Amino acid sequence: MTPAEIVSELKKHIIGQEKAKRAVAVALRNRWRRRQVAEPLRQEITPKNILMIGPTGVGKTEIARRLAKLAEAPFIKVEVTKFTEVGYVGRDVDSIVRDLIEIAVKQTRESEMHKVRTKAEDFAEERILDILLPTPRTPSVNVSHETAAEPENPETDIKVKSDKEENATRQTFRKRLREGKLNDKEIDLDLESSAATMDIMGPAGMEEMTEQIRSMLSSMGSGRKTRRKVSIKEAMKLLTDEEAAKMLNDDDIKSQAVQSVEQNGIVFLDEIDKIASRSEASGAEVSRQGVQRDLLPLVEGTTVGTKYGMVKTDHILFIACGAFHLSKPSDLIPELQGRFPIRVELDSLSVEDFEAILNGTDASLVKQYQALLETDGVKLNFVKDGIRRLAEIAFSVNEKTENIGARRLYTVIEKLLEEVAFVAGSQGEQHVKIDAAYVDAALNDVAKNEDLSRYIL
Incomplete structure (x- = not known):
């Protein structure tokens, strides 16, 4: 960039x-x-x-x-x-x-895992299909020289037919798996268990030695497998991560990270x-x-x-x-x-800056509170003069008390929406218009009280 x-x-x-x-x-x-x-x-x-x-x-x-x-x-x-x-x-x-x-x-x-994820997903898919469609065990057949010389072998014909049916079934399951129709089905999965974490209290300044001891003790319990019953959707994610990890070279990752x-x-x-x-x-x-x-x-x-x-x-x-x-x-x-x-x-913030912070960025405070309360059916309508009044009050409080910059806006807007946030969800859908008059009524104490100690963060 x-x-x-x-x-x-x-x-x-x-x-x-x-x-x-x-x-x-x-x-x-x-x-x-x-x-x-x-x-x-x-x-x-x-x-x-x-x-x-x-x-x-x-x-x-x-x-x-x-x-x-x-x-x-x-x-x-x-x-x-x-x-x-x-x-x-x-x-x-x-x-x-x-x-x-x-x-x-x-x-x-x-x-690196992102680079090999597509290939890892293919391997994970095959492993899930192997669990859903385990290969049947066929009894071994001793074939004599006389039998082998015969042009037609019934056993071979049956095996070829069975393989074709198995491939057709596997493709059907593969299609359903990719379409997500099997996501909720649960299967038993053998996964490599993560090593148990060990808390070691080390002396101050010896964090590196403590970490090495922790890694050494943790590696002693690695490599074991545990069986878990999980949904196919979760199994796909777990197996993809496991297969991707197998493809990575730890030494290369370490050298790239240092570089x-x-x-x-x-x-x-x-x-x-x-x-x-x-x-x-x-x-x-x-x-x-x-x-x-x-x-x-x-x-x-x-x-x-x-x-x-x-x-x-x-x-x-x-x-x-x-x-x-x-x-x-x-x-x-x-x-x-x-x-x-x-x-x-860096410059101190003005009233205009406060106003822009409230409503002028991609994730402004106004948008955050609107989205937050909309989940409970409350629609907030911030009018321009209401936003201006909020900015003026925040700036005024900063001037009269400790100047904590834009963080003051959190204090002011929380006080403004205190009652609305409390009753939201219990009174059905609401439409709240926040203009200068609403702000003055809700924040009258903040605007007039010189002490304001209650509102200092």
């Missing part, structure tokens, strides 16, 4: 923030551009990491979530506050890469402002600086050991974001600042 196409897709779900959309679109496109460059120079081209700065609720995390769906690449979103420096209780930053490679292995396996992470991996570091050390450093600030120092080699480029092999992070794209209310980007250690050359500031 070109940057313009990526921005166009993001616009379907995210209002405003054009600078941030353009920055991530160019960064995503640069992954493809780098792959087109000849090999000697390709290794020298490193991704330009992005730092997104903006208040809460303006779309930073949503951009990451939508980018993950657009990018056909391994993608992971982590909160840096969950990590501690090496030697302290908690997860170390290397686990980011280990989690990313797990995602890549899963993606690669699903992609995919090294060349196309994207890591989204959320809440990075929470580990920025302010000028008045205290004991807690030391640990925050330690996490920054541990992140530095990961962002610069290092090699991390995983159970799938060594993974280089030189060409992984890092996108960091934070509100930076109590700290500034300059509070990060200088080395880490230098590794995020592209900085994008």
